[in-house]
Amino acid sequence: MHIHPLVTDTATLADLCARWAKAGFVTVDTEFMRESTFWPLLCLIQVADEHEAAAIDPLAPGLDLKPLLDLLVDNEDVLKVFHAGGQDLEIVYNLTGKTPHPLFDTQVAAMALGQGEQIGYSNLVDSWLGITIDKGARFTDWARRPLDARQIEYAIGDVTHLAAIFPKMLARLRKTGRGAWLDQEMERLGDPANYANDPDEAWKRVRVPSRKADVLGRLKALARWRELEARGKDLPRGRIVKDETLADLAGHFPRRQADLAKVRGLSPNWATNDIGGRLMAALETAAPMAADELPPREDRKPGLGKDGALVADLLKLLLKIRAKEIDVAPRLLARSDELESLAAGQRTGLAMLEGWRHDQFGRDALDLVEGRLAFAVKDGRLAMTRAE
16 A cells, blocks of 8 residues: 655645545544644544555645545545544534545444444454554644654554455455444434534533423523633633533522632632623523423433333343344444333334344344243253243
């Protein structure tokens, strides 16, 4: 494979992208920093096909990423391959408002091939190629320039190894007939809604013990305010107000701005400064959360009583057994909330009762809750028996 020098000009990037546009697939990875900013700072993009690979420097003066972004989000003929690509997709979404499509994630695919739910990249490379990755450059400050040859070699390795693994993984998926199993997972991963960061949804990131509508209404208003402050200043959310302080303010809200001086986690200056005033304005606009938006209590799922909880536990045991039998990650077959919904009586709208999931697991899960399947112990081993 031909490895290009670090790409720092638009003409070179455009030439590369023109050739990658004729490839069946490209592998993609990014290096970024986000410790001190709200938006991740994109520092390096690595791309490869089966013949050539390059690292692209988005911090290079005058470099226009448009040829690459067009390839990633607008070219439907080239498959974009990532490993655990959620953060990479977020970066592309922030730049374009779109996500790469069509999409393939090797961590997701590994679930269908019996390699666990979240296999790490180094373990993936070791298992498929027998190569041990040098992890010495993992903690590089990717924003610092110049990057040395070892750093660039390490970064490009992420996509050259992936370009060698993907065809092997695809061949095994075809041989086992499991490629179609992944379509729904890939579509879910590539859904732009995952990366939109809606300020009105920001409260869901903050843990608060109360389920009272007024407390959650204040939390929603405060989390929205913090999200906008953090974006505007390009600072991490926690540098504006930490989660625990936000939760405290929602539960025990100050009546006057002067009271902010007494809140643990806030500077006394907030009692008189502009940001403290904006916080108080957010509290003043807060309304109790609507009933249909209130989260369910974790210990009391709708329709799932004590008996239902026991049935859900049996379903989880069945899931564990079946996943081991067919050598897939359990999460690919069904999710915990689906099992609880089935135990509570739901029979429609569950992915586990449709398509290949129904054939591999859902049919038996339904038989178990409806009394046509049971657990038994035979010769000291757990087995499934069908009712006459």
